[in-house]
Amino acid sequence: MSKLKLIIYREFIAKVRNKSFIVMTFLSPLIMVGVGALVFFLMKKNDEKIKEIVYVDNSKLFSKVDFKDTKTVHYQDFTDLGIEETKKKVEAGDYYGALIIPKKDSLELLANSIEFYSKESPSMSIINGLETKIERKLGNEKLNYFGIDLEKINASKIKSDIKMFNFSGEESSKMKNWIKIMVGAIAGYMLMMFVMIYGTSVMRSVIEEKTSRIIEIIVSSVKPFQLMLGKIIGNGSAGLLQFVIWGVLLFIISTVLTAIFGVDMMEMQTANLSAEQLEAAKQAAGANKMQLIIQEVLGLPILKMFLLFIFYFLGGFMLYSSLFAAIGAAVDNETDTQQFMLPIMLPLILAVYVGFATVINDPHGPIAVAFSYIPLTSPIVMLMRVPFGVSWYELAISMILLVITFVFMVWLAAKIYRVGILMYGKKPTYKDLYKWLKYKG
Amino acid sequence: MNNLLEINNVTKNYGDFRALNDVSIHIPKGSVYGLLGPNGAGKTSLIRIINQITMADSGSILLDGETLAPKHTADIGYLPEERGLYKSMKVGEQALYLAQLKGLSKTEAKKRLKYWFEKFDIMAWWGKKIEELSKGMAQKVQFIVTVMHNPKLLIFDEPFSGFDPINAQLIAKEILQLRDEGATIIFSTHRMESVEEMCDEIALINKSNLILDGKLNDIKREFRTNTFQVGLNTKNPKEVAVKLKENFEVFPADFKLLGNELTMNVKLGATNTANELLSFLTNRGEVQHFVELIPSANDIFIQAINKNS
Numbered sequence: 159m160s161k162l163k164l165i166i167y168r169e170f171i172a173k174v175r176n177k178s179f180i181v182m183t184f185l186s187p188l189i190m191v192g193v194g195a196l197v198f199f200l201m202k203k204n205d206e207k208i209k210e211i212v213y214v215d216n217s218k219l220f221s222k223v224d225f226k227d228t229k230t231v232h233y234q235d236f237t238d239l240g241i242e243e244t245k246k247k248v249e250a251g252d253y254y255g256a257l258i259i260p261k262k263d264s265l266e267l268l269a270n271s272i273e274f275y276s277k278e279s280p281s282m283s284i285i286n287g288l289e290t291k292i293e294r295k296l297g298n299e300k301l302n303y304f305g306i307d308l309e310k311i312n313a314s315k316i317k318s319d320i321k322m323f324n325f326s327g328e329e330s331s332k333m334k335n336w337i338k339i340m341v342g343a344i345a346g347y348m349l350m351m352f353v354m355i356y357g358t359s360v361m362r363s364v365i366e367e368k369t370s371r372i373i374e375i376i377v378s379s380v381k382p383f384q385l386m387l388g389k390i391i392g393n394g395s396a397g398l399l400q401f402v403i404w405g406v407l408l409f410i411i412s413t414v415l416t417a418i419f420g421v422d423m424m425e426m427q428t429a430n431l432s433a434e435q436l437e438a439a440k441q442a443a444g445a446n447k448m449q450l451i452i453q454e455v456l457g458l459p460i461l462k463m464f465l466l467f468i469f470y471f472l473g474g475f476m477l478y479s480s481l482f483a484a485i486g487a488a489v490d491n492e493t494d495t496q497q498f499m500l501p502i503m504l505p506l507i508l509a510v511y512v513g514f515a516t517v518i519n520d521p522h523g524p525i526a527v528a529f530s531y532i533p534l535t536s537p538i539v540m541l542m543r544v545p546f547g548v549s550w551y552e553l554a555i556s557m558i559l560l561v562i563t564f565v566f567m568v569w570l571a572a573k574i575y576r577v578g579i580l581m582y583g584k585k586p587t588y589k590d591l592y593k594w595l596k597y598k599g
Numbered sequence: 600m601n602n603l604l605e606i607n608n609v610t611k612n613y614g615d616f617r618a619l620n621d622v623s624i625h626i627p628k629g630s631v632y633g634l635l636g637p638n639g640a641g642k643t644s645l646i647r648i649i650n651q652i653t654m655a656d657s658g659s660i661l662l663d664g665e666t667l668a669p670k671h672t673a674d675i676g677y678l679p680e681e682r683g684l685y686k687s688m689k690v691g692e693q694a695l696y697l698a699q700l701k702g703l704s705k706t707e708a709k710k711r712l713k714y715w716f717e718k719f720d721i722m723a724w725w726g727k728k729i730e731e732l733s734k735g736m737a738q739k740v741q742f743i744v745t746v747m748h749n750p751k752l753l754i755f756d757e758p759f760s761g762f763d764p765i766n767a768q769l770i771a772k773e774i775l776q777l778r779d780e781g782a783t784i785i786f787s788t789h790r791m792e793s794v795e796e797m798c799d800e801i802a803l804i805n806k807s808n809l810i811l812d813g814k815l816n817d818i819k820r821e822f823r824t825n826t827f828q829v830g831l832n833t834k835n836p837k838e839v840a841v842k843l844k845e846n847f848e849v850f851p852a853d854f855k856l857l858g859n860e861l862t863m864n865v866k867l868g869a870t871n872t873a874n875e876l877l878s879f880l881t882n883r884g885e886v887q888h889f890v891e892l893i894p895s896a897n898d899i900f901i902q903a904i905n906k907n908s
Contacts, residue, residue: 164699172688371683378650378677379700593614
């Protein structure tokens with residue numbers, strides 16, 4: 159076995175045999191599923207609880223038509239009971255809240271005089287819902303007052319749904335855009351998590367070798383660069399294994415749960431879809447939303463995305479973990495790492511932030527494009543852009559820049575690493591690191 | 600080709616600091632070579648260069664006639680002063696890993712390890728983690744890891760630190776045996792008594808410069824002061840003492856004898872011989888003690904360093 163292979167193997171085994179690694183590997187999916195199930199359960203419970211709202215309408219403007227029952231909120235007209243009695247009933251806990259609509263001379267005055275009484279402070283969505291209802295009704299009244307025919311207004315409303323195409327003939331829809339955002343966001347977010355978890359694990363492994371002082375024996379047998387590379391690959395492989403196990407376990411657990419409890423896990427995952435998006439999707443395809451999602455996902459350039467995912471994942475991880483290795487080599491213990499961690503974490507966090515803030519709104523806008531070129535942020539931002547279709551020349555620029563930076567950074571990190579692993583005692587400053595770079599051999 | 604290692608005009612700088620200045624050392628095959636010097640003199644820098652952990656800025660190094668190259672790591676065994684093994688890795692696995700890094704195959708490594716573990720009677724530790732062993736036990740494992748690939752050149756940096764006297768003796772015996780079997784040994788230490796016991800040749804480095812090197816006996820000869828400790832049984836010691844002072848340079852004695860003898864340290868002049876002193880003494884009493892004061896490695900170390908500073 160070559161020395162590099164030996165090092166990779168040892169790092170891999172040392173990592174996967176670690177108790178906390180094993181516990182995390184098998185516990186995390188359970189925790190994730192558990193939390194997911196809990197959220198689903200609570201949401202369902204929430205939905206089951208019906209809120210009874212009563213109203214006293216002294217203005218005589220509103221009718222049962224304006225207060226239609228929904229799945230979670232029911233309305234009752236208590237106008238005959240009078241304000242005081244109604245309030246008492248609500249206070250006694252018989253009903254969720256009371257909407258008091260007084261009689262006023264003008265609609266404007268009325269609009270600002272309506273009151274809502276409840277025992278607990280009501281949720282924003284309830285208040286917003288009530289306000290919408292009132293505004294719609296009063297608006298219609300106003301139109302009536304101006305002598306405008308409501309029927310005509312309603313008849314004049316036209317709904318437009320623009321079909322989107324690009325020049326490679328792909329058709330896209332809002333639904334499809336939403337899926338692209340999700341796919342890109344998941345890929346980018348996964349990369350960030352991976353770099354944070356396993357990059358710091360590379361760093362810790364370097365510090366461990368340094369504090370246990372075995373480093374001097376190892377580097378008398380292998381080149382420091384080999385050792386660094388072996389560590390990065392070994393820890394990265396252990397991380398990939400963990401990710402794969404998580405994926406498989408999540409799939410198995412969700413399948414089993416679906417079978418046992420009849421819980422539709424997919425429904426859980428799409429529960430966050432806004433109603434409007436779902437509506438649009440349903441109208442577009444007239445199909446079951448799950449089928450639609452699968453259909454749309456399959457419509458994405460999967461092979462291209464997969465290959466790019468591998469490239470940026472590896473490139474990003476190697477780039478960052480070589481920097482983490484250099485930090486580990488520069489310090490004696492983990493508490494000293496903080497001053498050097500910030501400049502590394504910053505571009506990582508920035509990338510995710512930029513990704514979520516700009517790529518989603520405008521995947522081909524100048525900010526998204528710039529950050530998908532800058533090598534420290536490009537792995538994450540480009541991964542988020544890829545589902546929206548990025549031209550080959552843009553990919554080429556981004557990939558070439560990443561490779562060049564990667565080689566340069568690894569060279570830089572290896573220099574710091576080589577000197578740092580044999581330096582003890584003093585907490586190094588940036589000036590020291592710069593001095594180390596100039597040491598020969 | 601009698602030298603296993605030839606270090607020629609090696610210079611090493613760390614930034615503005617010169618760690619080694621034009622150092623040349625030749626280490627004969629099959630010798631125990633003492634590399635001495637105060638803290639910070641440049642010993643570790645030199646050892647790291649030999650181990651190819653760092654590179655010299657200038658100068659050349661030949662191992663067995665060949666320019667030092669990465670393949671030679673398999674020919675060198677190194678026990679650093681700061682010991683260390685993977686704390687949470689099992690002893691056997693760890694030793695196997697380190698042996699394989701030195702180029703042994705897995706089967707060969709297992710065979711050699713078995714030999715050494717049985718020799719030191721520590722086979723029971725094979726499955727234990729280093730963190731479960733005492734410091735002395737870990738040191739033994741470390742020693743085995745250093746020597747198991749039968750390297751031509753062994754470098755020990757303070758090999759006895761951390762060992763109790765019994766185990767230190769055991770390790771010293773093993774080191775000398777390895778030399779007898781053909782290995783060449785570089786031995787870096789502050790403990791001068793072990794230098795006397797172990798080293799055939801020494802080099803003394805101070806402030807980045809080589810200030811002294813050669814066979815230990817030659818160096819001792821160079822540093823001899825022609826001073827003798829004498830003990831004389833005589834009836835009138837005062838008179839003898841006065842006479843001695845007239846003929847030789849005399850210092851108060853710094854040693855003790857069993858009886859009430861006259862004891863003195865006597866330094867021969869440039870023209871005197873030891874025989875002249877001896878006949879002077881025998882004419883005046885019974886000589887009980889007559890020993891040349893041979894400088895110890897410790898004396899040489901301190902003298903050379905002081906002179907150099």
